[in-house]
Amino acid sequence: MNYFAHLHIASITQTSWVGNLLGDFPVNANSLDADLLQGWRLHQQVDVMVDQHAASVEYRSMPRNGRRRFAGIVQDIVMDYWLIQNWSRFGGMPLDVFCEQAVSGLMLDKERSPERLKNMISSLEADNWLSTLGTTDGVEKAIRSIMRRWRYGEYLQDFVDDLPNVIEQAEKPFLALYPDLLKFVDQEMKKAEATHSLG
Template sequence: MNWLAHLFLSEKNVESRLGNLLADLVKGSARQNLNFGIQRGIQCHTFVDKFTDCHSIVRCSKGRISQEYRRFAGILVDVFYDYFLASNWSVYSNIPLDEFTDQIYKSFQAYPGQLPAPVRAILNRMAAEDWLGSYRNLAGVENTMRRISHRLSMRLSKPFTLNLAVSELIAHERDLENDFREFFPELLVQTQNWHLA
């Protein structure tokens, strides 16, 4: 699951939602400075990732990715599943996608608590470019892959062009969507149970 799904699955408060994003942006000891609500969101993100990564349907989806991109199959499937969530949004939510994303962006911008400056910059860019809403089309998926490629390139000091892997989504769209439709209701139930625990 990528950021749209993590936000959809989080508890419905700004700190939980921030935590679900900051899990990817703030690592190690820097997390100790974050408040309880944000840390609970990080824990939710971790739960969702573990459940997703171990699931047989998700493994099947990863197996559909060609050898050329197999090393990044987990990343690709996460983003592709967000595409299917956005494309089928009304199946899972009574709130229109644009309204949901607008609420998220506004709550992040209005959040009065302390956040690292680079995180604030990412949140502002996310809203300005509507990263969450863009998952509903292939161009948005490609742009997401371009941003991930940039992060990987910076971290590993070598160039990546995962945006070209949108071809994998096009080639396997029907099968991947069937995987998503079978898997996502299970993830919803498991995450709701986690919130109640």
């Protein structure tokens, strides 16, 4: 899952918006404030669960342009696409309202964010582009953003060239995975609450 799904999970669990994105940015977890650390840990748990889920394994093994070893990177982005496409099922509020809440929440902790995340929040303040992650152009921009930053970014070009197929292939895996992920997150939050109450 990419930015949008992690923000959705932050909203559902009422945990830090910034904290739930920190797993995608270089941070020293030991130096994080408690609320940010909780979000960071939840992000890590989500990433592990998604990576191991049978639907993710299936998606990564589908025939397409692009190396299989890099398919998981693209999967995260196209899962956001399908979450937005299915927002009426999973969202609980109008999409534009959620996007505004997410950016407002991120702005509250902007100064506690690493520099690259600060820059992303600033770009969202100027132009709230979250909903565009549910468009083909938005998916391509997200992939190209990774390509620019990552030393092996050139290997993602094949996925861009095959983008309509790459997106279409992700619909069924997303619909199989996301309900399970929301159940998993609920269980993890209940475990954390139980541990906290015992402590």
